[in-house]
Amino acid sequence: MLDIKYVRENPDVIDEAMASRNGSWDRDRFFELDEARRSAIAEVEKLQAARNAASKQIGLLMRDGKTEEAEAAKAEVANDKERIAALEDERAQAEGDLTDLMSHIPNIPDPSVPKGKDDTENPEVRRWGTPREFDFDAKAHWDLGPDLGIIDFERGVKLAGSRFYLLGGMGARMERALINFFIDEHSKVGFKEWWPPVITNHDTLYGTGQLPKFEEDLFHVEPDMYLIPTAEVMLTNIHRDETLDGDKLPLLYTAFTPCFREEAGSAGRDTRGIIRVHEFDKVEMVKFAKPEDSMNQLESMVAEAEHNLQVLGLPYHVVTLCTGDLGFSARKCYDLEVWLPSYNNYKEISSCSNCWDFQARRANIRYRDPSEFKGTRYVHTLNGSGLAVGRTMAAIIENYQNADGTVTVPEALVPYMGGVEVIKPED
């Protein structure tokens, strides 16, 4: 959610921001509702002030035993009762509509975000590692996985449906190994580990911006709950409706959770393999930072995600999402894309965003810092994958495959794999 005062005073900035990120907002309706709300407030508060004063008088008259005068005063005040109720309804209506309108407006891109229409215009920031040249016919993970007996697509579909898969043996082991590896790495640099529920409610999803606009992307659990699409939702909402101590910032949180996505509208995209599925595992990083520090925290979060790819020896590059590709809640976002031989291209494996005060305002997360300012301010929230587990496994299988159809386990992962150095075909 944007600051309503800022929107009121800078509508041209919003126009420009929406145009640059392929968003839209109803400017005329905003001012119509804003005006309606404020004039209703002015009127209703005037009447309330009069009523409060009169009620106080009635109380005094009653106390002094002047019953008749009190009754007369009561009758007089009663006249405004319906009027106040009607105005109050008017105010509530305008306010509800205004909040609804505001909650559908995406964040404003940071001035440092490059202008662009879509993901084809995301500039590369840097590149690490060199994609391997294979001197044999390299396989895609959707072929190699089943050949090794570590990924079973057919049974995944039988157990749950399309876009689900089953891991077995060393595949299952590697999933578990990657989760532990990632969390251990984050812990080394000060991230606190959490273990949240994966079913959640409306308010939590509203806080991070999934609701109300993106309900169709979520798995619904009857009657009114949802499966989380990312641990970001839970980690960020840990402090919903809280006022944090400025001395404790930044807070660095991490968690592993499965993530659930309806993938409505992505039919036909990434249909092969484990790249785009309804349920996948991810280790997530979330930070709560002071405004003046949040951009630095974004850079260090990206560095932490990169560190994991580097230790695993997976080639990748970093791109800055241009205005047209920016997610709803993000003010600035970097994507890490890992090299996938089967795509002969880089594929997103992490997305690190600075949401600025956008989520904090929705989720009401503030902080206090008496030495810096009076009262409270909204914190800045950041989130980033560190990393998507399934896509990491796909990248390892493909980049570390050998001519004989085996897969070498990245050195850093061997201890997490119970000492297994090479994955060979299983029965």
Next chain:
RNA sequence: GGAGGGGUGGCAGAGUGGUUGAAUGCGGCGGUCUCGAAAACCGUUUACCCACCUCGUGGGUACGAGGGUUCGAAUCCCUCCUCCUCCGCCA
């Protein structure tokens, strides 16, 4: 699933319709005292919204959430959420 009892300011804890944003205690902040500190004493202590003569003043709202009764509700009624105790069931 059944029965009962709670949810008040940073914390503890009063308050069962009328000058209650809310006693009291603790904590926090400022001050007096002191070489300094402690103790003691004095003062102070929320958030959001609206308006204006915009480092301030005035007004409104907020006692789990929402609705109702009333001139007026923390106090009465309804619904929901949540916590606790007991019983049942259970990984």
